[in-house]
Amino acid sequence: MLQLLNSDNLSDKQTALQLLGINNDEQLELLEKEFHSRFEDKIELLEKIEASISQIEIGLYGTCAKCDENIEQSILNQHPYAQYCQSCQSEDTH
């Protein structure tokens, strides 16, 4: 049973949850939670990439979302989806 629950295979997991007597709504909720935590980093990255794409579309790519200054080229080389310039980024992390 535990093996099934820890399985990466979705239908195995659903089977295990069903055997535990958890109904469909609860199953969905559990699976959603797990998916979100498993892909949280990727979802965040995707959101940044999407933001960068819309910045390109409106001609604001490479502009800091906080202070409107140009984001340093070295940052953009490292993180093409960066939203903040160096000083705003370091303000954020402090």
Ligand SMILES: [Zn+2]
């Ligand atoms: Zn800035």
